[in-house]
Amino acid sequence: MQKTSPTGLDKLKASNLFAFPEKIGYYLALCLRVGLLLCLLASISLALFSAFYTKSHWFPMPDFTRTRTDFIAPGPGPGPQPEPEPKPEPTNTSHILFGIGASLTTWHDRSRSGELWWDPNTTRGFVWLDAKPKNETDFSGSIPYRVSEDWTRFRYSSSQSAVRIARIVYESFKVGLPNVRWFVMGDDDTVFFTENLVSVLARYDHDRMYYIGGNSESVEQDVMHAYDMAFGGGGFAISYPLAARLVEMMDGCLERYYNFYGSDQRVWACVSEMGVPLTKHAGFHQFDIRGDPYGVLAAHPLAPLVSLHHLDSMKPMFPDQTHLDSLKSLLRAYRVDPGRILQQSFCYDHRRKWSMSISWGYTIQLYPSLIGAMDLQMPLQTFKTWRSWSNGPFTFNTRPVSSDPCQQPIIYFLEQVAVGKSGIVTIYKRFVANEGNQCKQKEYAHAMAVQRIEVSSEKMDPHYWTKEEAPRRECCEIKNRGSIKNGGMGLRIRACKPKESITM
Ligand SMILES: *[C@@H]1O[C@H](CO)[C@@H](O)[C@H](O)[C@H]1NC(C)=O
Ligand SMILES: *[C@@H]1O[C@H](CO)[C@@H](O)[C@H](O)[C@H]1NC(C)=O
Ligand SMILES: *[C@@H]1O[C@H](CO)[C@@H](O)[C@H](O)[C@H]1NC(C)=O
Numbered sequence: 026m027q028k029t030s031p032t033g034l035d036k037l038k039a040s041n042l043f044a045f046p047e048k049i050g051y052y053l054a055l056c057l058r059v060g061l062l063l064c065l066l067a068s069i070s071l072a073l074f075s076a077f078y079t080k081s082h083w084f085p086m087p088d089f090t091r092t093r094t095d096f097i098a099p100g101p102g103p104g105p106q107p108e109p110e111p112k113p114e115p116t117n118t119s120h121i122l123f124g125i126g127a128s129l130t131t132w133h134d135r136s137r138s139g140e141l142w143w144d145p146n147t148t149r150g151f152v153w154l155d156a157k158p159k160n161e162t163d164f165s166g167s168i169p170y171r172v173s174e175d176w177t178r179f180r181y182s183s184s185q186s187a188v189r190i191a192r193i194v195y196e197s198f199k200v201g202l203p204n205v206r207w208f209v210m211g212d213d214d215t216v217f218f219t220e221n222l223v224s225v226l227a228r229y230d231h232d233r234m235y236y237i238g239g240n241s242e243s244v245e246q247d248v249m250h251a252y253d254m255a256f257g258g259g260g261f262a263i264s265y266p267l268a269a270r271l272v273e274m275m276d277g278c279l280e281r282y283y284n285f286y287g288s289d290q291r292v293w294a295c296v297s298e299m300g301v302p303l304t305k306h307a308g309f310h311q312f313d314i315r316g317d318p319y320g321v322l323a324a325h326p327l328a329p330l331v332s333l334h335h336l337d338s339m340k341p342m343f344p345d346q347t348h349l350d351s352l353k354s355l356l357r358a359y360r361v362d363p364g365r366i367l368q369q370s371f372c373y374d375h376r377r378k379w380s381m382s383i384s385w386g387y388t389i390q391l392y393p394s395l396i397g398a399m400d401l402q403m404p405l406q407t408f409k410t411w412r413s414w415s416n417g418p419f420t421f422n423t424r425p426v427s428s429d430p431c432q433q434p435i436i437y438f439l440e441q442v443a444v445g446k447s448g449i450v451t452i453y454k455r456f457v458a459n460e461g462n463q464c465k466q467k468e469y470a471h472a473m474a475v476q477r478i479e480v481s482s483e484k485m486d487p488h489y490w491t492k493e494e495a496p497r498r499e500c501c502e503i504k505n506r507g508s509i510k511n512g513g514m515g516l517r518i519r520a521c522k523p524k525e526s527i528t529m
Pocket of ligand 1: 117118
């Protein structure tokens with residue numbers, strides 16, 4: 026988009042070099058009139074210097090009507106100058122239009138988690154239903170709904186609703202709302218962390234064609250569908266220009282790929298025809314896992330949390346809470362410090378030889394042994410694959426959960442979030458799953474005496490995730506030399522010093 030403006034060197038060429046012959050001519054005429062030998066010599070040396078100067082641009086000859094700095098800094102030259110392009114405003118929530126695929130039968134229940142992340146004052150978008158509700162008051166929540174139109178005329182092999190949901194990007198575009206930069210698609214059981222989604226999207230030029238999302242955690246799913254496809258449940262973002270092209274192509278794509286399984290696969294096929302690849306981002310979570318999501322949530326990659334999906338298909342995130350209350354707990358921490366939610370830092374108590382892994386706003390694992398960063402950052406495999414309920418493979422490495430209680434970490438879950446003068450404090454409480462099956466070793470019992478862990482931190486820089494810098498894990502230190510008072514221990518998270526390492 027940037028128009029080129031003349032560089033300093035270009036202007037130098039234009040204004041000065043061609044001035045020399047004129048000056049030489051002037052001197053020669055003067056010499057003829059005055060006839061002074063000295064003057065002739067001066068003209069010859071000037072001509073020689075000029076020839077050298079034309080070949081070499083490295084030693085600019087100062088023009089005495091300008092200051093030296095004019096040669097270095099490009100400034101306005103003669104003639105009309107191009108208007109500087111106004112810098113686009115940074116992307117914010119208002120630039121996103123959400124399109125949520127739902128149906129009359131599912132939305133009634135799922136709207137409750139939708140209402141938790143949707144902010145009626147700032148979030149724009151619609152839930153797309155398959156038919157008009159009979160009783161509108163049942164659907165009068167804060168997320169506005171629309172009824173999909175004109176979708177039954179398309180061919181399909183396995184699922185007609187996949188056609189309808191693939192067309193949401195088309196229908197969202199056709200609504201024609203102003204100032205939309207990104208169309209973000211999701212399922213009715215997708216939870217979006219909108220602030221972090223904005224941080225991710227703000228890094229990309231919305232005037233170019235982008236297709237941003239993530240694939241499945243279960244390799245079997247990626248093999249069956251595609252590694253380079255954005256799985257719909259994790260949500261994906263389509264920039265305005267790409268959406269505009271998809272709208273033109275959608276009917277043809279739906280016809281060509283009528284035998285595909287899912288809606289996300291149809292969109293992917295159509296995007297592929299445009300030659301646009303998937304830009305993968307580690308914060309989108311299709312969450313194609315079964316069982317307990319703990320391991321993944323406790324070791325999130327170093328990227329902002331953008332979405333979670335399928336939460337109702339697995340154990341609640343917090344062991345003693347319902348699905349909905351678990352989500353409320355996580356969102357409570359998220360609202361206080363959106364960018365830091367689930368960010369992992371490691372703490373060592375070198376005196377006691379303990380290791381601690383914090384997943385901010387969710388959990389802490391305490392190991393009464395020294396464990397390296399490369400292991401702590403690897404999720405414990407508390408879950409199975411989506412389709413076959415197997416122990417893998419996943420698209421990331423996992424650590425097995427030992428059946429020996431002495432090899433398992435002591436686990437703490439978020440209990441309280443507080444904002445004070447000195448920053449943010451999150452408190453995590455010890456959780457005992459099975460009183461009867463506890464490690465009896467002395468060192469373990471000693472660690473079990475820690476009932477609560479208090480973590481203090483400054484609020485994360487709101488631009489932390491939009492900066493160009495490579496991400497870096499934050500450091501953690503033990504407060505009061507690790508003293509345990511009334512079963513409580515204090516930790517502090519802060520930016521690492523340039524040469525600091527996380528060494529056990
Ligand atoms: C979002 O950006 C638009 C400019 O495109 C601006 O008018 C609006 O005030 C911004 N909204 C917020 C909440 O910052
Ligand atoms: C939305 O805005 C209104 C009026 O500005 C305010 O009273 C209300 O608390 C806001 N709701 C939320 C969920 O922020
Ligand atoms: C619609 O649902 C509301 C609450 O769910 C109920 O109070 C109302 O009677 C219903 N209306 C009709 C016409 O069924």
